[in-house]
Amino acid sequence: MSTNSAATPGTAWDAPFRAVDRASFIPARAWANDDSGRLRPIDRDTDPETWSNVVASDLPIVTQIDDGATPWPEVRGQVSSSASQPSVVRTMLEALDVRDGQRVLEVGTGTGYNAALLAERLGSANVTTVDVDPALVADARASLTRVGYRPTVACADGLNGFPARAPYDRLICTASINVAGIPPAWLEQVAPGGIILTPWGTDYHNGVLVRLTVHNGHSASGSVVGDAAFMRLRAQRYPFGQAADMGEIIEASTEARESSTTITPTEVAFGDGSFAVGMRIPDVQKSIAYDDPDTFELLVYHVDSRSIATVNVSPEATAHGVYPVREIGPRSLWSEVTAAHDWWASLNRPARTRFGLTVDGGQHYVWLDVDDRRFQWKSP
Ligand SMILES: C[S@@+](CC[C@H](N)C(=O)[O-])C[C@H]1O[C@@H](n2cnc3c(N)ncnc32)[C@H](O)[C@@H]1O
Known part of the structure; x- marks a missing residue:
């Protein structure tokens, strides 16, 4: 974070x-990300130096995967607890x-x-x-x-x-x-x-x-x-592996609707734009798969309706400012992302720290700058 x-x-x-x-609270056997960002087991008994270095560093340490069902040192499944x-x-x-x-x-x-x-x-x-x-x-x-x-x-x-x-x-x-x-x-x-x-x-x-x-x-x-x-x-988490499943479905599809976008994908993938888009389409998920820092696929998906969209970023697309889009399913998710982006842009791209939340009688309202309860969500 x-x-x-x-x-x-x-x-x-x-x-x-x-x-x-902190060391008093970290189990002898845990997991931490290595320099390449991959989760790796750490073991105080067999490699105390690595364990101590990780514990002393400003890194999260994973202490449980899949609610304990994935035994150490295996690395598969959803992280379910960590020392932040x-x-x-x-x-x-x-x-x-x-x-x-x-x-x-x-x-x-x-x-x-x-x-x-x-x-x-x-x-x-x-x-x-x-x-x-x-x-x-x-x-x-x-x-x-x-x-x-x-x-x-x-x-x-x-x-x-x-x-x-x-x-x-x-x-x-x-x-x-x-x-x-x-x-x-x-x-x-x-x-x-x-x-x-x-x-x-x-x-x-x-x-x-x-x-x-x-x-x-x-x-x-x-x-x-x-x-x-x-x-x-x-109670609010998603089943593990949904993004990978959705990515495979759209990749295998022969019926995808193909188009292009001139919205800069990084604007809606990260930071203030991502936060703002999420406010408008809160039930849509996103995931990013990198080939290298300049080449990645932005995947947006809605599991229940099996609506999926991908946008591919590459140095060539970035040079032209035009990015290929593929979509399947009843919702045109890229159109929804575009509309949400345009709303945020029309407000002069406010930072996420200008937004606030009011909860009242079970209703959740998000607002911009002043508590006028502008956008509303019903609790599930
Ligand atoms: C990031 S970890 C917390 C780190 C912790 N504060 C520490 O100092 O090590 C998140 C924790 O939330 C717990 N958790 C998830 N859902 C919960 C729930 N409904 N009620 C209570 N705890 C929950 C998880 O089991 C997990 O241990």
């Missing part, structure tokens, strides 16, 4: 980051804007590292952390206890918050939430004036970090404060 958080860089977190040793990149952990904790004595709920315990930092900063009695996975909860609780922290650690679905310890002043989620998926329980359990900080995104653009202030038990609002590309909360 890259960050451009609006949080005030504070020194209040310096001491907790010095006091809590330390710089991301810090950015999020700063954005959470905690004060002494405040009570915090963390959704997504994972390794327990973030909970330890919160416990060091606020005292264990003020920290509650939940994870949906029993094995992760057991390991995190053991790690926390071993190094002297005793926050409340529970195995629970964070979609329900954790009512037994409510109310909270702060809720930090370390998994990402769908565009219309802020759980009503969070609004009920965070006290008025309290803050909810969560990665959030559409199917198209996952995602950004939103910081919501709770107004009352059913409404909250706030802005995009940075970027946060986290794994989805379990």
Whole structure:
């Protein structure tokens, strides 16, 4: 994740980051990306140097794949838990804007590292952390206890918050939430004036970090404060391998509609344009397959209707400013992306941090600059 958080860089977190040793929370056997970006097993026992270097670096470390069904050292399937990149952990904790004595709920315990930092900063009695996975909860609780922290650690679905310890002043989620998926329980359990900080995104653009202030038990609002590309909360994630399946379907199709586009694909593939397009077509997913940095295929797809579009970027296409498009299925997804792009361009290409979210009575509204609830999504 890259960050451009609006949080005030504070020194209040310096001491907790010095006091809590990340290595105490990383399993002896885990996975991390190598220099080429490929996920590789790491093993403290057989290669302590690599393990220590990875743990000391600003890298995420994968601690579970396929909810534990993929045994280490195999590398296949969907990552289901990780220790986040330390710089991301810090950015999020700063954005959470905690004060002494405040009570915090963390959704997504994972390794327990973030909970330890919160416990060091606020005292264990003020920290509650939940994870949906029993094995992760057991390991995190053991790690926390071993190094002297005793926050409340529970195995629970964070979609329900954790009512037994409510109310909270702060809720930090370390998994990402769908565009219309802020759980009503969070609004009920965070006290008025309290803050909810969560990665959030559409199917198209996952995602950004939103910081919501709770107004009352059913409404909250706030802005995009940075970027946060986290794994989805379990109930909101997609089956693994969909992008590859969709790519194969359109590649094999002999009936694809062929056209071309003059929209610069990178504008709708990354950054502010990608975020804005996602706001307009939140149920469409995207994936990018690179041959080299200048040659890639942008794939956009809607699984239920089996609508798929591809755009191919190559040095030749870029030189001419015209890119080949192929589409199949009942929805013309490239037309939808084009319309969404043109809407964003007509607003003078606003940055994603100019957008905000209001949740009220179960409805989710996104707005630009001012909370006028301009765009609305119904919760699933
Ligand atoms: C990026 S990891 C969290 C990292 C963690 N904060 C740390 O310090 O190591 C995301 C976690 O969210 C958990 N998770 C996913 N869905 C959840 C849910 N519905 N309720 C609670 N936890 C969930 C996953 O099991 C995973 O451990």
